[in-house]
Amino acid sequence: MKVLVNERGAERLLNRHLWVFRRDVLSGPEEAGLFPVYWGKRFLAWALYNPKSDLTVRAFRFRPAADPVEALLENLDRALKRRLPHLEADPEGGYRLVHAEGDLLPGLVVDAYAGHGVVQVTAGALEPLLPRIAEALRPHLKSLLARGDVKVRTLEGLPLEVKPLFGPVPEHVVIQEGRVRYWVDLYTGQKTGAFLDQRENRVYMERFSGEKALDVFSYHGSFALHLALGFQEVVAVDSSEDALERAKENARLNEVHLRVRTVRANAFDFLREEEKAGKSYDLVVLDPPAFAKRKQDLERAYRAYKEVNLRAIKLLREGGILATASCSHHLTEPLFMQMVQEAAQDAHRLLRLVHKGGQPFDHPVLLNVPETQYLKFAVFQVVG
Numbered sequence: 564m565k566v567l568v569n570e571r572g573a574e575r576l577l578n579r580h581l582w583v584f585r586r587d588v589l590s591g592p593e594e595a596g597l598f599p600v601y602w603g604k605r606f607l608a609w610a611l612y613n614p615k616s617d618l619t620v621r622a623f624r625f626r627p628a629a630d631p632v633e634a635l636l637e638n639l640d641r642a643l644k645r646r647l648p649h650l651e652a653d654p655e656g657g658y659r660l661v662h663a664e665g666d667l668l669p670g671l672v673v674d675a676y677a678g679h680g681v682v683q684v685t686a687g688a689l690e691p692l693l694p695r696i697a698e699a700l701r702p703h704l705k706s707l708l709a710r711g712d713v714k715v716r717t718l719e720g721l722p723l724e725v726k727p728l729f730g731p732v733p734e735h736v737v738i739q740e741g742r743v744r745y746w747v748d749l750y751t752g753q754k755t756g757a758f759l760d761q762r763e764n765r766v767y768m769e770r771f772s773g774e775k776a777l778d779v780f781s782y783h784g785s786f787a788l789h790l791a792l793g794f795q796e797v798v799a800v801d802s803s804e805d806a807l808e809r810a811k812e813n814a815r816l817n818e819v820h821l822r823v824r825t826v827r828a829n830a831f832d833f834l835r836e837e838e839k840a841g842k843s844y845d846l847v848v849l850d851p852p853a854f855a856k857r858k859q860d861l862e863r864a865y866r867a868y869k870e871v872n873l874r875a876i877k878l879l880r881e882g883g884i885l886a887t888a889s890c891s892h893h894l895t896e897p898l899f900m901q902m903v904q905e906a907a908q909d910a911h912r913l914l915r916l917v918h919k920g921g922q923p924f925d926h927p928v929l930l931n932v933p934e935t936q937y938l939k940f941a942v943f944q945v946v947g
Contacts, residue, residue: 566591566600566612566620573602576622579931581664583610583620591619595687595720597631609634611669611688615720621669621686632692635668639699642666646675646925647703654678655739657747657759658925660700665927665935670719673700674755676747677736680704681755682728684711687719697728706730708749725750737816741766743788745813758785761850761888763923764940765789771884773845779830779875784810784823786848786886791819794846800826800833831867834874846884847875853937855891864891865902872906876914876945885914885943892937899939913947 568576572587583600592598595613599606600620608622609631628634642661650658654677661673661682670686680700684690697707707728716723736747740762747756765786772793778786781799783806791797791814799810807825814820826833830851849871855864872887879885889899907914920940922928928936 564592564598566598566610568600568602568607568620570602572620573605573607576600576602576607576620576625579625581610581622581667581669581929581932582618582934583622585614585617585619588614588619597635597688599627599631611686613687613719615687616718621664621688623667623669632695635692636695636699638667639671639696642668643699643703649925650675650678650703653739655737657738657740657757657762659759660703660925662926662935664932665929671696672755674757674759675704676749676756677738678705679730679733679736679749680707681749682707682709683713683755684709684721685713685715685719687721690721693728701729704730706732708732710750710755741769741789742792743769744816745783745785745788746809746816748809753782758782760890760922760926760938761785761940764886764888764920767918767920767942768848768886769793771846775844776846776848777844777875777878778848778850779834779871780849780851781810781825782806782850784813784825786850787823788813788817788819790846790848791817791822795822797823798826798844799823800828800830802827802829830871831874834871834878838874838877842878843880844878844883845880846886847878849875849885849887851889853889853891855893858893861891861893864894865898868894868899869902869906869909872903873909876907876910876912879912879945881945881947883945884917885945886940887943888938888940890938892934894939896936896939900941903941903943907943912945914943915946916941917944918942 567589572583598612600608609624611621657676672683711724769789776790776794776797778799781801787797787799814823854867855861922938
């Protein structure tokens with residue numbers, strides 16, 4: 564059995580993009596699985612195929628393979644070998660072992676927290692292979708939890724469920740990140756438990772110090788904990804009371820609880836109120852959620868990003884630092900920098916770029932698949 568695509572679908576695969584959508588699939592099997600993809604008689608790729616999904620074809624190999632399952636597991640082995648030296652050198656840290664398309668393993672994410680693994684499968688064709696994936700991971704992890712509670716699974720015809728795969732899986736673990744330690748909720752935390760893609764950017768912020776800093780969209784105190792090592796007071800703002808309770812626990816764990824003050828509030832309202840009250844800060848971090856999850860959301864999201872950055876810039880003292888991020892793929896890096904520039908112009912402030920970051924090595928980007936590059940992070944100083 565094989566999958567046939569039209570010329571547009573073939574062009575995407577020949578250009579080494581991994582995805583072909585349903586509109587460009589001419590025919591294929593009735594069930595999900597691993598199948599060869601052809602354009603006429605021309606072989607294009609081996610792919611995860613699911614006729615129930617709009618994202619029908621997800622390529623993982625562009626060469627013929629005698630056994631497609633073994634070819635997929637070879638990709639997994641290569642992904643692990645790239646990370647294992649870091650895992651062994653930093654056993655109490657948090658790392659992404661598998662980054663889906665970035666590792667030619669579409670629909671598969673595996674994160675490790677102090678040696679405990681969490682796996683997410685979001686492709687129907689991969690679900691039957693989960694036991695073999697777990698066995699490949701077993702030598703490197705103390706335990707493995709399957710977090711199948713993401714809504715995108717329903718689009719693939721998969722159930723929503725959370726289940727241990729091997730080892731005693733703890734509810735919570737503590738991981739080390741730079742000079743900071745924090746709790747991770749394996750069963751209920753955002754994503755697979757924490758936002759590991761900002762790891763290096765959070766550690767970068769440990770170099771700053773001053774009197775007062777602000778961490779907006781703080782979640783579990785992600786940036787606030789690192790800032791509290793150098794600032795006398797750090798205000799952590801989030802709309803979730805549960806997230807802020809964990810931020811307080813994390814602050815106590817690092818013995819910086821006297822420096823971290825949590826505020827439950829809508830970020831936009833909080834920033835406007837702080838501006839009206841004439842408050843000022845030495846440093847502001849903005850790490851908002853993805854305002855533009857779909858392309859049609861971009862215009863509205865652009866306005867939201869600009870608004871929050873404008874308000875933050877107005878709160879900064881002369882010489883103050885703005886650290887701002889976006890995890891929306893559709894807000895490209897040029898658009899991201901343009902947005903900050905326009906926010907600075909509207910605030911009548913001059914910004915100097917101090918540092919530009921992005922995704923760490925364990926969240927790799929495929930040049931031919933622009934969707935794999937999503938995280939933007941930049942640090943600016945107010946100079947006028």
